[in-house]
Amino acid sequence: MNRSLAQVLSVVFHPLLLPTYLFAVILYYMPASLLTLPLRVRWVVLAMIFFTTFIIPGAAAAAMVRFGHLDSVEMHKRSQRGLPLLFTGICYATTTYLLYRESAYDAIFYFVMGIIAASVFLTFAVSQFWKISAHSIGMGGCLGLLLVLNSMAPDAMLILPIAIAIFLTGAVLSARLALHAHTPAQVYAGFGSGLLLAITAATVALY
Secondary structure (H helix, E strand, C coil), rough: CCCHHHHHHHHCCCCCCHHHHHHHHHHHHHCCCCCCCCCHHHHHHHHHHHHHHHHHHHHHHHHHHHHCCCCCCCCCCHHCCCCHHHHHHHHHHHHHHHHHCCCCCCCCHHHHHHHHHHHHHHHHHCCCCCCHHHHHHHHHHHHHHHHHHHCCCHHCCCHHHHHHHHHHHHHHHHHHHCCCCHHHHHHHHHHHHHHHHHHHHHHHHHC
């Protein structure tokens, strides 16, 4: 893969942006039978997700670079990934709580956000001893959640989003390898972990 394309894919599908993409699908693609939140106010949820899962963690990482705690926001060194991942996990867990506390929000919101938060803490835990691919965990988790949502609401017709997710997952994993950001084992383990976590957590929660 061309290095420039690999870099673009890594930025556009950065793990911090994946919750926003996934919630956009849920809010504007899932059938009304699964969502009670009025269409006209769904942008509020999407804006909150974007702010708490991308803006705040991204700004924190930039501040850590500014004050010398990180060499780069890309966190090439495994030893520097702990604090940013822990902070991000806390942000995601807080977002899950906010979605749970507000009765006007559908249960699917905190259900999905909780699994995403769990994937961040999994990345944090593994990163204490191995540089697993956060991109791969994120992409695997998103694909797993789409598969779960499709089983929950077959009338949602998520076949197209799932097909697109499969294609993009392959592209992003290839991009991480092309950039030599991770070894094949780190990329494939990340994808498998994210996918398995999403499906297992959903199965336990729903059944």
